[in-house]
Amino acid sequence: MTNSIKEIDKADTIFVIGSNTTENHPVIGSRIKRAVKNGAKLIVADPRDIELSKHATHSMRLKPGTNIALLNGMMNVIIAEGLQAEEYIKERTENYDELKELVKDYTPEKVEEITGIPAETIKEAARLYATSERSMLFYAMGITQHSTGTQHVFSIANLAMLCGMVGKEGTGVNPLRGQNNVQGACDVGCLPNFMPGYQKVGDPVVMEKFEKAWGTKLSDKVGLTVSEIIHAAEEGKVKTLYIMGENPMVSDPDITHVKKGLENLDFLVVQDIFLTETAELADVVLPAASFAEKDGTFTNTERRVQRIRKAIEPIGQSRADWEIIQDIMNLMGYTQNFKDAAGIMDEIAAVTPQYAGIDYQRLENGSLQWPCPTKDHPGTGYLHSGKFSRGKGLFKPSPYTPADEQPDDKYPLILTTGRVLYHYHTRTMTKRVEGLEALVPESYIEISPYTAGKLSVKDGDTVKVSSRRGEVAVKAKVTDRLDDDVVFMPFHFAEGAANMLTNTALDSIAKIPELKVCAVKVEKV
Amino acid sequence: MKMISLTIDGISVQVPDGTTILDAAASLGIDVPTFCHDPRLRPDGACRICVVEVEKARSLVTSCSTPVGEGMVVYTDSPSVVEARKEILRLMWANHPYNCLTCEKAGNCKLQDYSYRYGITDEDIQLFAGEKKKHEIDDSNKFYISDQNKCILCGKCVRICGELQCTNAIGRSDRGFTTHITPPFEIKLETSECVSCGNCVSYCPTGALSAKKPVKYREWEVKRVDTTCTYCGVGCQLQLLVKDNRVVGVEPVNGPANEGLLCVKGKFGYNFINHPDRLKTPLIKKDGKFEEASWAEALELVAEKLSETRDKYGPDAVAGLSSARCTNEENYLFQKLMRGAVGTNNVDHCARL
Ligand code: SF4
Ligand code: SF4
Ligand code: SF4
Ligand code: FES
Numbered sequence: 001m002t003n004s005i006k007e008i009d010k011a012d013t014i015f016v017i018g019s020n021t022t023e024n025h026p027v028i029g030s031r032i033k034r035a036v037k038n039g040a041k042l043i044v045a046d047p048r049d050i051e052l053s054k055h056a057t058h059s060m061r062l063k064p065g066t067n068i069a070l071l072n073g074m075m076n077v078i079i080a081e082g083l084q085a086e087e088y089i090k091e092r093t094e095n096y097d098e099l100k101e102l103v104k105d106y107t108p109e110k111v112e113e114i115t116g117i118p119a120e121t122i123k124e125a126a127r128l129y130a131t132s133e134r135s136m137l138f139y140a141m142g143i144t145q146h147s148t149g150t151q152h153v154f155s156i157a158n159l160a161m162l163c164g165m166v167g168k169e170g171t172g173v174n175p176l177r178g179q180n181n182v183q184g185a186c187d188v189g190c191l192p193n194f195m196p197g198y199q200k201v202g203d204p205v206v207m208e209k210f211e212k213a214w215g216t217k218l219s220d221k222v223g224l225t226v227s228e229i230i231h232a233a234e235e236g237k238v239k240t241l242y243i244m245g246e247n248p249m250v251s252d253p254d255i256t257h258v259k260k261g262l263e264n265l266d267f268l269v270v271q272d273i274f275l276t277e278t279a280e281l282a283d284v285v286l287p288a289a290s291f292a293e294k295d296g297t298f299t300n301t302e303r304r305v306q307r308i309r310k311a312i313e314p315i316g317q318s319r320a321d322w323e324i325i326q327d328i329m330n331l332m333g334y335t336q337n338f339k340d341a342a343g344i345m346d347e348i349a350a351v352t353p354q355y356a357g358i359d360y361q362r363l364e365n366g367s368l369q370w371p372c373p374t375k376d377h378p379g380t381g382y383l384h385s386g387k388f389s390r391g392k393g394l395f396k397p398s399p400y401t402p403a404d405e406q407p408d409d410k411y412p413l414i415l416t417t418g419r420v421l422y423h424y425h426t427r428t429m430t431k432r433v434e435g436l437e438a439l440v441p442e443s444y445i446e447i448s449p450y451t452a453g454k455l456s457v458k459d460g461d462t463v464k465v466s467s468r469r470g471e472v473a474v475k476a477k478v479t480d481r482l483d484d485d486v487v488f489m490p491f492h493f494a495e496g497a498a499n500m501l502t503n504t505a506l507d508s509i510a511k512i513p514e515l516k517v518c519a520v521k522v523e524k525v
Numbered sequence: 526m527k528m529i530s531l532t533i534d535g536i537s538v539q540v541p542d543g544t545t546i547l548d549a550a551a552s553l554g555i556d557v558p559t560f561c562h563d564p565r566l567r568p569d570g571a572c573r574i575c576v577v578e579v580e581k582a583r584s585l586v587t588s589c590s591t592p593v594g595e596g597m598v599v600y601t602d603s604p605s606v607v608e609a610r611k612e613i614l615r616l617m618w619a620n621h622p623y624n625c626l627t628c629e630k631a632g633n634c635k636l637q638d639y640s641y642r643y644g645i646t647d648e649d650i651q652l653f654a655g656e657k658k659k660h661e662i663d664d665s666n667k668f669y670i671s672d673q674n675k676c677i678l679c680g681k682c683v684r685i686c687g688e689l690q691c692t693n694a695i696g697r698s699d700r701g702f703t704t705h706i707t708p709p710f711e712i713k714l715e716t717s718e719c720v721s722c723g724n725c726v727s728y729c730p731t732g733a734l735s736a737k738k739p740v741k742y743r744e745w746e747v748k749r750v751d752t753t754c755t756y757c758g759v760g761c762q763l764q765l766l767v768k769d770n771r772v773v774g775v776e777p778v779n780g781p782a783n784e785g786l787l788c789v790k791g792k793f794g795y796n797f798i799n800h801p802d803r804l805k806t807p808l809i810k811k812d813g814k815f816e817e818a819s820w821a822e823a824l825e826l827v828a829e830k831l832s833e834t835r836d837k838y839g840p841d842a843v844a845g846l847s848s849a850r851c852t853n854e855e856n857y858l859f860q861k862l863m864r865g866a867v868g869t870n871n872v873d874h875c876a877r878l
Binding site for chain 2: 004005006022024025026027028030033034037176177178179180181182183184185186187188189190191192193195196201210214216217218219221222223224225226229232233237238239240241242243244245246248251252266267269272273274275279282283284285286287288290291292293294296297298299300301302304305306307308309310311312313315316317318319320321322324325326327328329331332333334336338341344345347348366367421422424425428429430432433434435436438439
């Protein structure tokens with residue numbers, strides 16, 4: 001997030017797109033509802049009516065995969081009506097003319113045709129966002145999990161910059177990070193193209209710095225992403241895979257393909273707290289301690305580094321992940337001497353500029369938001385104040401292109417996927433919490449009353465859902481929260497897994513799979 | 526900011542204009558009792574246990590909702606204040622069950638604490654003893670129980686659900702003696718709008734709303750450890766309650782991201798930690814079946830395979846998937862293992878999934 005959670009209270013208008021906030025970031029969801037109660041306006045754009053839609057001044061139920069058209073349409077209206085932030089654009093951005101040129105074609109009428117949202121609503125939402133004193137934008141996987149995810153993110157930034165809604169309190173472009181520490185895992189370099197602190201792999205200065213700090217020779221070749229690793233495994237190029245605390249056998253698109261890849265490996269190590277679907281395929285399983293059994297830090301969605309603390313002794317012989325990794329490094333002859341998590345944080349701070357001022361002693365007195373460059377720096381609540389990190393904000397005009405897979409006669413419905421409040425990711429933890437499991441015990445598919453009627457499917461019936469990649473049997477949930485040509489499945493379940501069906505088409509830049517749109521067929525069984 | 530000078534229990538103090546008497550007293554370390562007060566909510570003045578005496582005022586005032594005034598002279602513990610508070614407690618006891626012995630909230634109940642503080646005796650409890658309430662206990666929710674016989678009608682739960690959680694699942698129903706807290710139309714919590722966030726439960730001052738406990742514990746038996754929620758990216762702060770190396774409960778902590786709120790996963794989703802399914806030893810697959818192994822054996826095998834693959838096929842034949850659920854420190858070390866020990870940048874995690 002460019003801004004902080006508490007700034008929600010300061011926003012005049014909140015625009016939530018591609019985020020079912022009350023289910024996936026519930027406490028932020030509540031805060032948004034509270035802001036609305038206190039007078040803020042709310043715009044929601046989502047393929048389904050979500051809980052926030054009920055609280056919205058403008059609720060836009062758009063066709064899955066058409067966000068860019070909507071955003072370009074809003075920008076079209078803003079520019080046509082002269083509502084853009086002229087001075088801000090002049091002083092702080094580049095490439096405005098190209099944006100203007102591109103969005104010219106996206107008239108509200110044309111966008112209505114693509115997205116299904118009435119032109120009038122698009123106009124009103126655009127005006128509201130542009131003319132509010134402070135407009136704060138939130139998005140999540142509904143924006144990123146597309147084959148054009150990167151262009152989606154550009155479009156959001158374009159809109160925010162066009163209206164001068166970045167770099168001040170109560171505004172910003174705020175991606176909500178799904179898991180507890182996605183932010184941190186990225187920050188400390190678990191990305192194939194970035195060393196810790198988003199320092200580029202392959203940049204000679206960066207590589208030299210790390211070779212010196214780590215006392216070893218490093219590869220300057222950008223590595224493979226998750227999806228590419230699975231492909232490479234299938235092709236026999238990756239032979240040994242070490243998976244720590246992930247469960248791609250449920251979370252990744254096209255599970256049949258994932259399984260093939262993993263089974264083709266010479267050697268698979270899985271380190272986890274439970275014997276997950278992925279661990280079942282491993283050659284060696286290493287038992288890890290849970291978050292309650294170790295010290296460390298997580299970085300939340302607003303870049304806030306917070307402590308976790310050991311509350312109980314590790315279960316059985318399980319050990320903290322860092323202790324296991326350190327032992328393996330030592331056995332491989334790359335000696336590490338960390339005595340505790342605090343020591344590792346000191347090394348992170350030494351090589352990661354954004355974390356340079358962070359240490360455990362400071363964290364005892366409260367959390368810190370990065371960038372925190374020095375020991376006396378208080379941390380940073382919101383980014384890009386005064387100017388953008390790169391100097392000038394660059395508009396990156398992005399045309400709308402339809403999702404990779406479109407419905408056709410054989411697979412006439414669009415499947416979109418998501419999460420529910422009561423489960424977390426692949427359910428390894430939540431299925432073992434009785435009450436949570438009892439509330440949502442099995443996979444299901446949401447389907448509109450009209451479409452259900454057409455297929456003679458009643459609420460609770462078992463249906464077969466198939467795509468070009470696989471098929472599953474799940475219960476039908478008939479609901480009018482979505483359009484007649486759209487169906488929805490939660491991805492949490494290994495049985496009746498949505499990811500048996502999803503498309504592996506990748507965003508060419510961010511390598512995010514298109515989990516939010518694929519074509520399926522639903523049949524009564 | 527305009528400052529106001531006043532005297533509380535003989536001590537003079539200056540506080541910003543608009544401060545309540547309650548907060549001004551707290552700034553001096555004076556703990557005025559409260560039931561319905563919550564700093565995150567608009568004052569309600571429902572319970573009156575926080576009354577104080579203000580010189581020249583016609584009657585006692587509720588300190589949680591009365592702002593300070595220039596030159597005010599306040600007494601938080603004068604005989605009339607103490608008597609007023611005792612009277613409130615006596616009235617509460619008039620129809621409150623008298624079984625703290627087995628109440629789940631014992632040790633963390635404000636009614637119990639204040640009764641102790643003000644020396645409520647058996648006679649006090651009998652003084653107004655009348656009909657006990659006979660509400661049916663609603664245990665339909667998976668995670669908590671509502672026993673309205675123990676409710677003191679402070680209204681905090683209703684305001685938290687409405688003003689902070691913003692779900693509006695519960696409200697007051699009936700008038701007079703049978704007033705109680707319930708979802709609309711007396712439906713069960715299970716079928717109501719309630720999303721089981723437990724935010725009402727965490728702040729109920731009595732045993733009227735209490736968490737279901739998979740493992741029984743007493744409030745004074747548990748160790749409390751502050752930590753960060755392990756589920757989503759909001760990063761709520763919470764406290765793990767620990768008894769005999771078991772996490773037996775969770776209470777919210779007022780962190781910057783959550784301001785004392787949690788969701789159902791953070792509040793009630795802790796039972797996976799001590800679940801019998803937890804992996805307890807390293808496993809090595811032999812002939813298609815897992816066998817328990819020692820750490821030494823398992824780690825040596827992993828190190829050997831990583832080195833072997835690197836030497837035979839080159840470092841890029843090795844890859845690692847790190848975890849968005851592990852700590853920064855662990856993720857850092859994991860990529861250092863891949864980059865420094867193996868020599869590949871094939872390291873990623875499921876940020877995208
Ligand atoms: S658990 Fe949450 S949603 Fe349910 S009544 Fe309490 S505060 Fe409201
Ligand atoms: S249930 Fe608890 S919080 Fe709610 S009104 Fe009764 S005593 Fe107060
Ligand atoms: S309590 Fe809920 S909202 Fe808060 S971090 Fe945990 S999962 Fe997220
Ligand atoms: S705490 Fe002041 S009236 Fe209840």
